[in-house]
Amino acid sequence: MRFLLLGLCLLLSHLLAAQNNGEIKGVVVDVNRQPLEKATIAVVEVKDSSVVTYSLSDSDGRFKLIKILTLRQLIVHITHVSSSPYSHEFTLNPKEILSLDTVMMGEVSLDEVIVTHIAPIRLNGDTLEYRADYFKTRPNANVEELLQLLPGLQVNVDGTIYYQGRQVSGIRVNNKDFFAQDLTMATRNLDASLIDAVQVIKDKGESKREILDDSELPIVINLKTKKDFVKADFGKFYGSGGTHDRYETGALVNTFRDTLQISFIGYGNNISRQGFDYSELGQYGGMNRAENNSYSYMSYGGLQNKVSLGINANYDIDKKLKTNLMYTFEQQNDYVDNKGTNSNIYETITEIANSQDNSTYKNYTHRFRAFARYAPDTTSTVSLDANIAFERSANEHYGNSSRFQDGGISVQEGESNSNNTANNRSYRHNLYAEKKLATSKILFSISQNAYIRQTENNSIRNTFNRFYLFNDSTVNQGIMQLTNGNNLTIGNMLNVQVPIRKHVNWDTYARYNWELNRNVEEIDNKINSEEFTNRSDVANNKQGQFGFAFLGTRANASLFKEKLKISVGIEWLNLGRNYHYYGKSADLNDRSRYWLPTASFTLNGLTLSYSKQVRLPSFYQIVAVNSDLYPTSLTIASPYFTNQLEETIRFRYFRWFANSKINFNASIGYTSYERSIGSSTTYDVSSSETTRRYYQAPGTDRLYVNAYVMKRFAQNATWNISWNLSGYGSTSKSYATVNDEENAAQTLYGNLDNSLNVTYKNKITLIPTYGFNMNKVRNEQQTVNFRDISNINHSVGAMLRLDDIRKFRLETSYTVRNQPRSLGNDRTNLHLVNAALYYPIMQRKGELKFTAFDMLNQNQNIWIGSSGNTNYYQEQLTLRQYFLLGLVYKFLATPK
Numbered sequence: 001m002r003f004l005l006l007g008l009c010l011l012l013s014h015l016l017a018a019q020n021n022g023e024i025k026g027v028v029v030d031v032n033r034q035p036l037e038k039a040t041i042a043v044v045e046v047k048d049s050s051v052v053t054y055s056l057s058d059s060d061g062r063f064k065l066i067k068i069l070t071l072r073q074l075i076v077h078i079t080h081v082s083s084s085p086y087s088h089e090f091t092l093n094p095k096e097i098l099s100l101d102t103v104m105m106g107e108v109s110l111d112e113v114i115v116t117h118i119a120p121i122r123l124n125g126d127t128l129e130y131r132a133d134y135f136k137t138r139p140n141a142n143v144e145e146l147l148q149l150l151p152g153l154q155v156n157v158d159g160t161i162y163y164q165g166r167q168v169s170g171i172r173v174n175n176k177d178f179f180a181q182d183l184t185m186a187t188r189n190l191d192a193s194l195i196d197a198v199q200v201i202k203d204k205g206e207s208k209r210e211i212l213d214d215s216e217l218p219i220v221i222n223l224k225t226k227k228d229f230v231k232a233d234f235g236k237f238y239g240s241g242g243t244h245d246r247y248e249t250g251a252l253v254n255t256f257r258d259t260l261q262i263s264f265i266g267y268g269n270n271i272s273r274q275g276f277d278y279s280e281l282g283q284y285g286g287m288n289r290a291e292n293n294s295y296s297y298m299s300y301g302g303l304q305n306k307v308s309l310g311i312n313a314n315y316d317i318d319k320k321l322k323t324n325l326m327y328t329f330e331q332q333n334d335y336v337d338n339k340g341t342n343s344n345i346y347e348t349i350t351e352i353a354n355s356q357d358n359s360t361y362k363n364y365t366h367r368f369r370a371f372a373r374y375a376p377d378t379t380s381t382v383s384l385d386a387n388i389a390f391e392r393s394a395n396e397h398y399g400n401s402s403r404f405q406d407g408g409i410s411v412q413e414g415e416s417n418s419n420n421t422a423n424n425r426s427y428r429h430n431l432y433a434e435k436k437l438a439t440s441k442i443l444f445s446i447s448q449n450a451y452i453r454q455t456e457n458n459s460i461r462n463t464f465n466r467f468y469l470f471n472d473s474t475v476n477q478g479i480m481q482l483t484n485g486n487n488l489t490i491g492n493m494l495n496v497q498v499p500i501r502k503h504v505n506w507d508t509y510a511r512y513n514w515e516l517n518r519n520v521e522e523i524d525n526k527i528n529s530e531e532f533t534n535r536s537d538v539a540n541n542k543q544g545q546f547g548f549a550f551l552g553t554r555a556n557a558s559l560f561k562e563k564l565k566i567s568v569g570i571e572w573l574n575l576g577r578n579y580h581y582y583g584k585s586a587d588l589n590d591r592s593r594y595w596l597p598t599a600s601f602t603l604n605g606l607t608l609s610y611s612k613q614v615r616l617p618s619f620y621q622i623v624a625v626n627s628d629l630y631p632t633s634l635t636i637a638s639p640y641f642t643n644q645l646e647e648t649i650r651f652r653y654f655r656w657f658a659n660s661k662i663n664f665n666a667s668i669g670y671t672s673y674e675r676s677i678g679s680s681t682t683y684d685v686s687s688s689e690t691t692r693r694y695y696q697a698p699g700t701d702r703l704y705v706n707a708y709v710m711k712r713f714a715q716n717a718t719w720n721i722s723w724n725l726s727g728y729g730s731t732s733k734s735y736a737t738v739n740d741e742e743n744a745a746q747t748l749y750g751n752l753d754n755s756l757n758v759t760y761k762n763k764i765t766l767i768p769t770y771g772f773n774m775n776k777v778r779n780e781q782q783t784v785n786f787r788d789i790s791n792i793n794h795s796v797g798a799m800l801r802l803d804d805i806r807k808f809r810l811e812t813s814y815t816v817r818n819q820p821r822s823l824g825n826d827r828t829n830l831h832l833v834n835a836a837l838y839y840p841i842m843q844r845k846g847e848l849k850f851t852a853f854d855m856l857n858q859n860q861n862i863w864i865g866s867s868g869n870t871n872y873y874q875e876q877l878t879l880r881q882y883f884l885l886g887l888v889y890k891f892l893a894t895p896k
Helices: 002-018 143-147 281-285 286-290
Strands: 022-029 040-045 051-056 063-067 073-078 083-089 097-104 121-124 125-129 153-155 162-165 164-172 195-202 219-225 232-241 247-257 260-269 303-318 321-346 348-377 380-405 409-436 443-467 473-501 506-527 540-559 565-580 587-601 607-615 632-636 644-657 662-673 676-684 691-696 700-715 719-738 741-760 765-780 787-803 808-820 827-841 846-853 861-867 870-876 882-893
Touching: 022 073, 040 121, 051 063, 051 121, 051 700, 063 443, 083 097, 121 232, 143 153, 143 195, 162 219, 232 846, 247 882, 765 861, 787 861, 808 861
Parallel strands: 022 097, 164 219, 632 691, 676 719
Antiparallel strands: 022 063, 040 051, 040 073, 073 083, 121 125, 125 195, 153 162, 162 164, 195 219, 232 247, 232 882, 247 260, 260 303, 303 321, 321 348, 321 870, 348 380, 380 409, 409 443, 443 473, 473 506, 506 540, 540 565, 565 587, 587 607, 607 644, 644 662, 662 700, 676 691, 700 719, 719 741, 741 765, 765 787, 787 808, 808 827, 827 846, 846 882, 861 870
8 A cells, every 4th residue: 555655646746746837739731721630749858859748630630738848948740641740849838838820731842852850759641650769768678668658558567568548469570570479579579779660550451441440450560670770680598597496598589681581589488487588577477477376378377387489581572472481389388286175055955075186288389370462563462371280288187086065974085097198280271362443443352261170189087986975886987088079160251342432332242151060089988897898879979060151231431521430231141050960869950041230330439339140059068969977977968059149239439638648448348149058967965966968048148348548647758657547347147057946147257457657767667556356156046056156356566666776677566465265255465575686797788687586485376266056266386486597698780
């Protein structure tokens, strides 16, 4: 709380000082005195060229900038893509309002080559460009730190980037892909000193397709390097070692030669880090790893050791042909140790299950990507994006468990071990071609995509159980199971876009998708015997073939000076299903037809949309045969489910308030499902025998809300103060039946993250934080078989960073996390303390780092949840206290 109070005091002092700020306003017109919309107005300090503020003119050419610094020499730069730039130097007195009246922009001279002033921020079409030299960073700063200074951009601690409330989907370097699968490869490993300009692009690719509503286009950042670095070799090497055999090491080497870019990356660590970086304590490397329960992408949890190598090459053969080749190898080993408690309620009794298990997961993956785009002229383009992956895994598991009822009545005790090997092969491609007719401007486009995946899973399981209520029997069971799976998806689409008039067009399309899902099992089983018996009678063999034929049309319009954007369409779907069960159940063949309307309306940042679609039942929930493979458990076949019809309505409000420097992005969506699939369990409390099945359940619904707010109070050479609030909430319904009693459970999930970022002269940074996380399960009917459960976590803390203090840089954080520690109401406070100290060496080409993670050794990862009549609590092994000492070295070589 003291950190929060300190942050509030700093904020109040800034607000009091802001009362003496001034304003500037005016109107921008062209040489014909017509208003210029989206002209960029940027105010810059003369002494250090730092950006004070910026804004865009409205449809009437008007602009107004508030809270301008007073008693300082400033320059206002006004630029527009169709006009020559305008600059004006001025100084404001406290509370003064400077009116520039009407600013007439000059014509663009085609032979003009001398540029005396380059605007710090300018808008060119849909591309917003920031000149990097106007935004001062510390020595050795990476691109991520540069992006944090740019107005309208927000960089989160996990490396995700938001532009005016929308997430950035990719990073390019000189308009070329740079390890496209992870944008932090560029932001955290390229030096800010290399960058000449940062471009924010609403990306529609090379397509000539007319997009009237660009609010849903992906946002891409392009990093333009300085001319000296268009031909350069640069990169870095790092390595660290420490207590508990913790280590990290890596290298990044780049070679840029005009139209050729080659990058090599390699890293390894056993500190549960998924990406490549050395100086990322405030992200994955330390401070945030504890607070997010050691979560990492594609991880089983626990402790992780990862080694990865990759090469990325971009080559523009000429202006018409662009290519990209990428290869990556990953080896990931996870060690997981869990212990937990389940509480199962059955009418008159409560059954408690305790378990403890440990597992080792070893995964090896090779990925290849080839991309080419050819544009023979300005009216046509062809592109192919192909990906191949080979995956292999080898997993081992050991666990023991026990169950007992009220009064200490034993139900079961046992132990198990298993070995599993899997091989997966996949191929995916996307082929796209388009042609725009020069005379009519009609655009024809064709796309063809395919996805093929083959899986082979071989498992051996051994269990030894004593069932006290099942005739007090002892069962020693072994199972060998081989599962082969195939997934194939092929999609084809033809689209014709016809321009009706300016800002109005019409799309007509036809597409056909074909899907195949196949799962075939071979099972051998033994019980209290040395001999295996083939159990093909209980193999869940199934296959589904599906054909989706669509015919659709959509009208799009942008009205009232492009303020109102409308899109209305409808499509007809002919869906054929063919389920084959290899003689285990009767096959199913049917065909259904649907009309699926869609519509969206956007006005002044508010979007209302509606859509209707059809989904197939989940393939994994289809069971073709009754199975009594396990002695006390019977699974009932459930091969027949209907398609799921969904209707979704969504409101979204997105707005960037330039004058008040507020990003606001919020949405609320509601989806109703005509039908659902529920789970049914029948349990005999006297014999511990269980019967399970899936069944066709009534319709359900889902409501979700998310919001993001960023307010920037100051951004200048002295202060950089901003406040960030993000939150998400959802509620969804699911059906479950226990001992013939059906109930609907409402699952509620929500999180809230709140932080105040205060930076003084790029030397001192303080970030007080508050986080809230909640998941609850509420049952529609309060009965003896179902119990509600809730899991609420709070975290309060702060991060402090001191830069260039006698060459040292210090990062430290302290967080108190309050969380449950059992299925009861008892709770605990975890005190998480982390720090890192950096010192530059070798004329700042190198850096020493000392890291201390979880100094008090209190980090703990738990999970509480509910499913049907089962409430569960789990503790998982997670990364705890360690110390690391390491070195990083950067190099840069240019022709000069």
